[in-house]
Amino acid sequence: MSFADRVDKVMTVVEKSVVAICLALMMCIVFYGVVNRFIVKRSLQWSEELSRYLTIWATYVGASLGVRWGSHIGVEAFVNLLPKKARSCVNLVTYLACLAFVAFVTVTGFQFTEKLLTTQQLSPAMRIPMAWAYAGVPVGALFMGVRYLMLVVQDVGVIFKGKEESTDGECPTLNV
Numbered sequence: 001m002s003f004a005d006r007v008d009k010v011m012t013v014v015e016k017s018v019v020a021i022c023l024a025l026m027m028c029i030v031f032y033g034v035v036n037r038f039i040v041k042r043s044l045q046w047s048e049e050l051s052r053y054l055t056i057w058a059t060y061v062g063a064s065l066g067v068r069w070g071s072h073i074g075v076e077a078f079v080n081l082l083p084k085k086a087r088s089c090v091n092l093v094t095y096l097a098c099l100a101f102v103a104f105v106t107v108t109g110f111q112f113t114e115k116l117l118t119t120q121q122l123s124p125a126m127r128i129p130m131a132w133a134y135a136g137v138p139v140g141a142l143f144m145g146v147r148y149l150m151l152v153v154q155d156v157g158v159i160f161k162g163k164e165e166s167t168d169g170e171c172p173t174l175n176v
Helices: 003-040 045-069 084-119 130-134 136-161
Strands: none
Touching (some): 045 130
């Protein structure tokens, strides 16, 4: 098993776990909030706030899984008509653009999170540091950046070395 395979496997387990935990917690918290609102007749502000923050984490970490599985939106009809090397060249340009974007989001997100830590801003209802809530954005973007970097390396191998892609049946895009 190569280094890239090990990184992919560990990242996939971490991402799936984070998303599953966030979604399960969200479901329980929202259910508890609805029960309190309609049966107990008492609204819980913290439940809405916490579910919102869990949504941020699940969305951005889950977006990295989207890169892994090749499920982000794209125009494939034209690209699939191209020969293998030309297809890899187009994909490489796309992956580099995506990598640049997520690098920008990662750096900006960590700078914003650091600013929130220094200002010690707290969430309105739960009084937790806002940095924890917003840290999901740069963390998810960092994971996406690693995924896009792996795709870049894979396509460079196809273009310059003639290395064939191998499919493992799970992911049509990222074959590490």
